[in-house]
Amino acid sequence: MQELESKKIIALMSGTSCDSIDAGLCIVNPDLSCRLVHGINYKYPEHIQAKLFQLFSGDATVKDICQMNFAVGKCFAQACNVIISEHGKPDFISSHGQTIYHFPFDEKLDGISLKSTLQIGESSVIAQETGCLTISNFREADIANGGDGAPLVCFADEKWFKPLKKNFCVQNIGGISNVTVVSKEHATFGFDTGPGNVLIDYAVKKYFNKPYDENGEIANSGMISESWLECLLQDEYYFKNPPKTTGREYFSSEYIENALRFAPKEPKDVVATLTALTAKSIAQAYERFVYPSVDINEVVIGGGGAYNHALMKYLRHYLPKHVDLKTHEAYGISNNFKEVMAFALLGYCTYYNITNNLPDCTGARKRTVLGKVANC
Ligand SMILES: Nc1ncnc2c1ncn2[C@@H]1O[C@H](COP(=O)(O)OP(=O)(O)O)[C@@H](O)[C@H]1O
Ligand SMILES: [Mg+2]
Structure with missing residues (x-):
């Protein structure tokens, strides 16, 4: 097995709120600890964000989805390039993507399960525009294993x-x-x-x-x-x-x-x-x-x-x-960038072929290595 090393990873997350692309440069270590070096909340351009809300509302064509996959990929790459201009290139990028649909129900069509999820923000665009290997699409493998593809954090x-x-x-x-x-x-x-x-x-x-x-x-x-x-x-x-x-x-x-x-x-x-x-x-x-x-x-x-x-x-x-009530800051983890740090860790595991889902959380049949790789 390949020996584990500490890696510099830019992780990207945009959640259901669609408020910003959260991007963070993280160091993930072989003991799977993670430190945030620098994080930014990169605002979506106004019309891109409006278009995303249009996708959420269901008022969109296949053409809209196709185009937004690449457009959001560009926005994610821009967010990375802001960090890269200040801190240099990371070892790789780990991108959650922007969820536009998540369907964790076991409905069937001709006996075939329709359980599915879709995160956009094309990773090949991120990889080409930053020059960094990009890991993405974590949820699919968990669903392919019978899980809900969430929660992954x-x-x-x-x-x-x-x-x-x-x-x-x-x-x-x-x-x-x-x-x-x-x-x-x-x-x-x-x-x-x-x-x-x-x-x-x-x-x-x-x-x-x-x-x-x-x-x-x-x-x-x-x-x-x-x-x-x-x-x-x-x-x-x-x-x-x-x-x-x-x-x-x-x-x-x-x-x-x-x-x-x-x-x-x-x-x-x-x-x-x-x-x-x-x-x-x-x-x-x-x-x-x-x-x-x-x-x-x-x-x-x-x-x-x-x-x-x-x-x-x-x-x-x-x-x-x-019961005590605290925030993540009490443990040195940014409330704002917690999920970014989590996806840095998930990407680190994908990179080293370490299983990174928890079946007790997602309902998957087994532990799996989640994530796909786009080369630059
Ligand atoms: N200062 C604040 N006061 C109140 N609510 C806030 C503040 N900052 C962020 N939020 C809330 O948090 C949401 C974004 O949280 P976030 O963790 O980024 O969610 P997501 O993962 O869905 O994007 C915002 O839409 C807003 O509702
Ligand atoms: Mg957010």
Whole structure:
């Protein structure tokens, strides 16, 4: 077997929020530890981002998807080149891509499974425009093995939190929220708890014409409608047993518009209630699916939701008093670049042919080496 060495990797991530391409230069070491050297939030050009939201809404042709795969690849390459101009070339690039559709359901057509996922941002474009070998398309191999292709970050959470010998819920709050349960005694498992910022962002855009509720100020100025909150919490997704994943296909504009028909009148109360929904659905997911098997000591939050003070306040309120609530920063991991660091690690494993999925998180039949290589 090839001897492992530390590698300089630029990792690229753009999540369901589609707020920016997060790019980070990371050093990944043979013990699978990872250090972020420099990270940037590279904004999509306005019209590209608008076109992506059009793809999400389903109002797109095959031609749009084909063109956007290459256009997003160029944007990802531009983000890399910003880092390369300052820090030089990495050993290779690891790109998650931009998810435009994720369908983890076992529906069949002529007996053939339609379970599938699609991340765009053509890796050959990234490789050619940067001159760096590029690893990408991690989710497909897990689905090909019967898994959901998500959540993949659990692999990194296990590597980084297991040695700390506590029982953690490592909770990412991006567009969608996902948890990894890392404990002393049990095998690591994880699942998507439900919406992250996706509903909040939608309402804030609709009523306040802002991209997100900065620091949770709008939610903090509003009042939670307990009756609407309880109604929203009846959604069947929250009751489904893990492993489970979800996305924008489920928590879609139609879903939100439908829910808004029963919303309180004041827009700030709508934002407060949707923020409470994100927090309470996370807390309830732990009560249903985590606490019965694992005695949790600590919840560690990452992703953009960690910056929403109202969301953090509600989480503190809904979690049991004895559970500590921290963010990744307490462990020297950037809340903003946590997933970037995770995909640097996944790419490192692909490069060295080390399995990098966790079947207890994705439901796959076996451990597999995820990811494909585009040469430059
Ligand atoms: N300062 C902030 N205050 C409140 N919310 C924030 C802040 N910064 C980021 N966010 C939220 O986090 C989201 C982006 O989180 P991110 O982890 O990048 O998600 P994704 O992986 O889906 O792109 C934004 O859309 C916004 O809702
Ligand atoms: Mg993002």
